[in-house]
Amino acid sequence: MERLMQSLRIGINEKIYVKDPESSDLGKRIVEQSIIMINKMGFESFTFRKLGERIGSNESSIYRYFENKHKLLLYLTSWYWGWMEYKVVFATNGIANKVEKLERALEILTQTVEKDISFSHIDEVKLNEIVINEYSKSYLTKVVDQENKEGYFEIYKRLVQRLSDMIVEVDGEYPYPSSLASSILEGSLHQYFLKEHFPMLTDCDHNITPTQYFMDLVSRTLNIA
Amino acid sequence: MERLMQSLRIGINEKIYVKDPESSDLGKRIVEQSIIMINKMGFESFTFRKLGERIGSNESSIYRYFENKHKLLLYLTSWYWGWMEYKVVFATNGIANKVEKLERALEILTQTVEKDISFSHIDEVKLNEIVINEYSKSYLTKVVDQENKEGYFEIYKRLVQRLSDMIVEVDGEYPYPSSLASSILEGSLHQYFLKEHFPMLTDCDHNITPTQYFMDLVSRTLNIA
DNA sequence: CAAATATAACAGTATTACTATCATATATTG
DNA sequence: CAATATATGATAGTAATACTGTTATATTTG
Numbered sequence: 001m002e003r004l005m006q007s008l009r010i011g012i013n014e015k016i017y018v019k020d021p022e023s024s025d026l027g028k029r030i031v032e033q034s035i036i037m038i039n040k041m042g043f044e045s046f047t048f049r050k051l052g053e054r055i056g057s058n059e060s061s062i063y064r065y066f067e068n069k070h071k072l073l074l075y076l077t078s079w080y081w082g083w084m085e086y087k088v089v090f091a092t093n094g095i096a097n098k099v100e101k102l103e104r105a106l107e108i109l110t111q112t113v114e115k116d117i118s119f120s121h122i123d124e125v126k127l128n129e130i131v132i133n134e135y136s137k138s139y140l141t142k143v144v145d146q147e148n149k150e151g152y153f154e155i156y157k158r159l160v161q162r163l164s165d166m167i168v169e170v171d172g173e174y175p176y177p178s179s180l181a182s183s184i185l186e187g188s189l190h191q192y193f194l195k196e197h198f199p200m201l202t203d204c205d206h207n208i209t210p211t212q213y214f215m216d217l218v219s220r221t222l223n224i225a
Numbered sequence: 226m227e228r229l230m231q232s233l234r235i236g237i238n239e240k241i242y243v244k245d246p247e248s249s250d251l252g253k254r255i256v257e258q259s260i261i262m263i264n265k266m267g268f269e270s271f272t273f274r275k276l277g278e279r280i281g282s283n284e285s286s287i288y289r290y291f292e293n294k295h296k297l298l299l300y301l302t303s304w305y306w307g308w309m310e311y312k313v314v315f316a317t318n319g320i321a322n323k324v325e326k327l328e329r330a331l332e333i334l335t336q337t338v339e340k341d342i343s344f345s346h347i348d349e350v351k352l353n354e355i356v357i358n359e360y361s362k363s364y365l366t367k368v369v370d371q372e373n374k375e376g377y378f379e380i381y382k383r384l385v386q387r388l389s390d391m392i393v394e395v396d397g398e399y400p401y402p403s404s405l406a407s408s409i410l411e412g413s414l415h416q417y418f419l420k421e422h423f424p425m426l427t428d429c430d431h432n433i434t435p436t437q438y439f440m441d442l443v444s445r446t447l448n449i450a
Numbered sequence: 451c452a453a454a455t456a457t458a459a460c461a462g463t464a465t466t467a468c469t470a471t472c473a474t475a476t477a478t479t480g
Numbered sequence: 481c482a483a484t485a486t487a488t489g490a491t492a493g494t495a496a497t498a499c500t501g502t503t504a505t506a507t508t509t510g
Contacts, residue, residue, distance in 0.1 A: 017260055020286070041367070042366065042367040044366070045367070055414070066357065091335050104376060133365055133366065136361040136362075136365060136366065137361075139422070140358055140359065140361060140362065140418075141267065142266070142267040142269075143268070144422050148422060148423065149444065154422070157425060157426060158424065160426045162423070166245075166403050169405075175428065175433075175441070176426070176433075176441065176442075177429045177436045178426055178427050178428045179416060179419075179427045179429060179435075179438045180426070180442075181413045181426075182415070182416075182419055182423075182426040182427055183415070183416070186406045186411075186412070186415050187412060190407070190408070190411050191404060191407075191408070193365075194404075194407055197364070197370060197373060198373065198378070198382065198407075200382060200386070200394040200403070201382060201385050201407040202404045203400065203401040203402070203403045203404045204404060204408055208400075208401075210404075213401045213404045216400070216401065217405075218444060219399075220445055220446045221442060221445045221446060
């Protein structure tokens with residue numbers, strides 16, 4: 001996987017950034033350090049000024065890459081979902097058995113993220129934590145419809161669609177494949193959050209993983225042929 | 226129901242407010258108008274200054290009721306969940322049949338909210354929209370653990386617990402009652418959001434309701450005796 | 451080497467999220 | 481009824497945020 005990914009790039013809607021952060025050293029530092037900072041201090045406290053100080057660069061230089069921190073969050077989360085999509089497509093590619101294929105996808109989508117050395121400047125473990133804690137904020141806005149129209153959420157939508165398709169493949173009679181797929185993706189992030197902050201609201205702990213919960217849920221829900 | 230509720234009050238953790246907004250006319254106007262404004266302009270754009278202008282009062286007077294707008298959001302969402310809890314408890318109270326009881330609770334928790342005339346200054350329909358669009362923001366913060374410790378999320382936690390208990394009553398063997406309960410509450414809000422903004426990611430539309438989806442999900446998941 | 455481009459440094463603006471002070475209106479109590 | 485406490489309003493002020501704009505300097509490219 002590492003080898004392949006080294007020459008792969010996550011294709012992100014160009015309207016999300018002003019200048020492609022992958023195109024320069026400064027851009028990569030912006031992405032790299034913003035992940036560390038947002039993860040540490042939370043999206044609300046994070047500012048371009050602080051990021052500039054941290055990377056020894058100027059606030060106005062960062063604005064030449066991203067219009068504002070909301071767009072940067074869209075960039076980071078798009079990257080994350082694009083990366084997940086690659087992992088799912090790659091891992092399920094050769095699997096003929098539909099059930100096995102769905103299970104493999106579920107595993108990847110609901111598992112804890114492990115360090116991936118392929119994208120050197122991106123810490124996927126921290127990015128996963130950011131997605132758990134901040135992803136909702138990227139779409140729970142008053143501009144969601146316009147940004148959706150501009151394609152800012154394409155990667156996530158495509159991923160839900162892929163999962164939904166796999167569900168249909170396993171049980172063509174099941175009436176709510178899209179809702180189940182979106183529930184799994186969103187719900188997985190939520191269960192990880194609860195596990196960390198509201199352990200009473202989840203059965204997931206050091207013994208039980210969100211993956212087990214969702215695997216079980218899907219196996220109970222679908223009529224597996 | 227109306228009669229009963231007129232003399233009932235939703236008990237909200239006193240640490241959430243500086244001065245009880247139910248205790249004065251100004252307080253009620255703050256709550257009433259903030260619901261209308263947050264619903265219209267979104268939580269991010271909403272400020273105490275704007276609210277002050279709108280209710281013909283002073284910014285600093287509002288600060289005497291709520292430390293900041295985050296606390297106000299906690300107040301509003303706590304009220305909402307408290308109201309939902311009353312509705313669930315009231316509606317399921319006399320039901321002996323466990324399955325029927327769970328179904329009734331699910332209905333209330335996943336249905337579209339309708340106007341409730343009991344609490345005159347609170348527009349429950351708009352408040353439900355606020356919860357759909359903003360609730361996550363109330364806990365996706367860096368202070369969540371501290372605020373949780375102070376009891377700011379007690380009502381919501383109690384509601385999840387109630388639902389979880391009902392699930393256990395129906396199927397004591399099911400291993401993930403808390404996760405299922407939290408998934409339903411959070412997932413219901415999410416499906417309503419998707420229906421409005423990302424229709425491709427849900428099967429819910431004008432024909433299919435989130436209630437149908439979750440009722441079906443639960444009936445497939447639990448072994449109903 | 452010239453020209454274009456990228457970045458840095460600095461200044462400036464409107465808004466936000468408060469805090470503080472003081473005046474006045476209203477309610478409470480002795 | 482007077483004294484006093486409390487609630488609200490008016491105004492001002494501060495530090496931080498989220499930018500925009502200008503100019504200088506460094507780097508890349510043709």
